[in-house]
Amino acid sequence: MTRYAGAMTPRSYHHGDLRRAVLDAAATAITEHGPAGISLRDLARRAGVSHAAPGHHFGDKAGVLTALAAEGYDLLAETLREAQQSTGQFVELGVAYVRFAVEHRAHFEVMFRPDLYHADDPAVVAARGRSGDLLVGGVGSVTDPTGPDAEVAKVAAWSIVHGFATLWLTGALPPGFGEDPESAARAVAGMLFSKEPKG
Amino acid sequence: MTRYAGAMTPRSYHHGDLRRAVLDAAATAITEHGPAGISLRDLARRAGVSHAAPGHHFGDKAGVLTALAAEGYDLLAETLREAQQSTGQFVELGVAYVRFAVEHRAHFEVMFRPDLYHADDPAVVAARGRSGDLLVGGVGSVTDPTGPDAEVAKVAAWSIVHGFATLWLTGALPPGFGEDPESAARAVAGMLFSKEPKG
DNA sequence: GCGGCAAACTTGACAGTGACTAGATTGCCC
DNA sequence: GGGCAATCTAGTCACTGTCAAGTTTGCCGC
Numbered sequence: 045m046t047r048y049a050g051a052m053t054p055r056s057y058h059h060g061d062l063r064r065a066v067l068d069a070a071a072t073a074i075t076e077h078g079p080a081g082i083s084l085r086d087l088a089r090r091a092g093v094s095h096a097a098p099g100h101h102f103g104d105k106a107g108v109l110t111a112l113a114a115e116g117y118d119l120l121a122e123t124l125r126e127a128q129q130s131t132g133q134f135v136e137l138g139v140a141y142v143r144f145a146v147e148h149r150a151h152f153e154v155m156f157r158p159d160l161y162h163a164d165d166p167a168v169v170a171a172r173g174r175s176g177d178l179l180v181g182g183v184g185s186v187t188d189p190t191g192p193d194a195e196v197a198k199v200a201a202w203s204i205v206h207g208f209a210t211l212w213l214t215g216a217l218p219p220g221f222g223e224d225p226e227s228a229a230r231a232v233a234g235m236l237f238s239k240e241p242k243g
Numbered sequence: 244m245t246r247y248a249g250a251m252t253p254r255s256y257h258h259g260d261l262r263r264a265v266l267d268a269a270a271t272a273i274t275e276h277g278p279a280g281i282s283l284r285d286l287a288r289r290a291g292v293s294h295a296a297p298g299h300h301f302g303d304k305a306g307v308l309t310a311l312a313a314e315g316y317d318l319l320a321e322t323l324r325e326a327q328q329s330t331g332q333f334v335e336l337g338v339a340y341v342r343f344a345v346e347h348r349a350h351f352e353v354m355f356r357p358d359l360y361h362a363d364d365p366a367v368v369a370a371r372g373r374s375g376d377l378l379v380g381g382v383g384s385v386t387d388p389t390g391p392d393a394e395v396a397k398v399a400a401w402s403i404v405h406g407f408a409t410l411w412l413t414g415a416l417p418p419g420f421g422e423d424p425e426s427a428a429r430a431v432a433g434m435l436f437s438k439e440p441k442g
Numbered sequence: 443g444c445g446g447c448a449a450a451c452t453t454g455a456c457a458g459t460g461a462c463t464a465g466a467t468t469g470c471c472c
Numbered sequence: 473g474g475g476c477a478a479t480c481t482a483g484t485c486a487c488t489g490t491c492a493a494g495t496t497t498g499c500c501g502c
Binding site: 256 | 491495
């Protein structure tokens with residue numbers, strides 16, 4: 045009996061790229077039901093394989109989310125690198141951070157829930173370091189990077205864009221901020237390091 | 244057979260205040276294992292009752308977290324009200340926000356995971372509204388509340404303290420920010436609406 | 443005091459889940 | 473084309489959330 049994954053690809057005993065398929069299924073399922081609402085067996089069903097197949101590639105459920113988190117940090121680094129090369133300004137780097145959170149919601153939500161995955165996994169730690177360096181680098185363009193408050197300024201910059209992204213994702217922001225998150229993020233990030241609101 | 248809840252209170256068929264006991268057990272369990280790592284049956288065991296008892300008070304698992312979220316918003320409102328009465332300044336209001344997140348970690352973590360509970364529950368909506376008004380009120384003290392960017396300033400303020408609290412809780416901040424979250428929060432929040440870092 | 447009634451709690455059951463084991467299938471390399 | 477390791481399946485077990493039915497108890501009117 046030949047089975048089919050989805051409605052397209054003919055399948056045999058070996059899937060071909062089950063790892064990729066499970067990660068994609070996880071991203072979809074998390075977007076639908078949140079990071080806590082997924083099950084390994086459902087991911088297996090979505091990929092068209094038996095219930096225990098994902099376990100062979102990722103060890104356990106946390107392993108799937110670990111791989112997703114690592115992938116997320118790499119995607120974030122890529123997004124930040126592009127923004128850095130085009131403008132290099134702090135505000136646009138922050139906008140890129142928010143854009144990543146919105147476009148890769150599932151990845152973002154997993155990345156900052158270390159209780160759900162193996163946060164000390166080497167691949168995750170390395171990818172997290174890369175993206176962290178990129179994010180923090182952009183703050184030097186607007187503040188004195190050697191000043192005593194340089195570290196505080198970096199954390200403040202990270203906090204404001206991370207907070208905005210988180211609040212946007214949870215739907216906690218007042219109506220009007222929902223339609224165009226990037227413009228809203230630009231306005232919000234612009235308030236940091238600027239004397240006062242223009243109004 | 245007489246049973247005992249914990250090691251103190253003699254118990255009979257009726258618990259007395261099972262609702263309170265389950266909520267306390269939930270807060271403890273969430274602090275230990277995260278919001279996704281709890282089980283109703285474990286809460287029942289911690290409270291010393293049968294596995295289905297919590298269901299009668301909260302309906303389902305999401306009901307427990309709904310009650311916890313509502314309680315959290317009320318606790319937050321209380322914390323903000325105290326800070327508002329003592330100083331009324333935006334920065335101290337933000338510090339109070341962070342203090343709440345640190346001291347009531349379990350509540351805070353649930354509150355901003357609407358996929359885990361019934362976010363449209365009337366009690367939650369009401370409590371959320373109360374705390375939101377208090378938080379936003381403090382921003383008017385530092386910016387022009389009638390200006391065109393007033394709404395943006397409020398969201399920026401909320402974002403920076405919420406982001407800092409979230410990052411602190413996930414352990415994502417660089418070492419040195421961990422020991423005294425309130426002082427760090429004060430420094431970070433002080434960067435908003437101020438021309439530039441002092442350094 | 444006491445009957446009864448509603449709330450609180452227990453017991454038992456069922457489907458779904460994560461994780462483990464053993465076995466079946468297949469790509470691939472020499 | 474033979475053999476081997478990787479890949480996947482099938483079966484199982486303890487645990488979970490939720491439901492239905494039964495048991496115990498506080499309490500109110502009399």
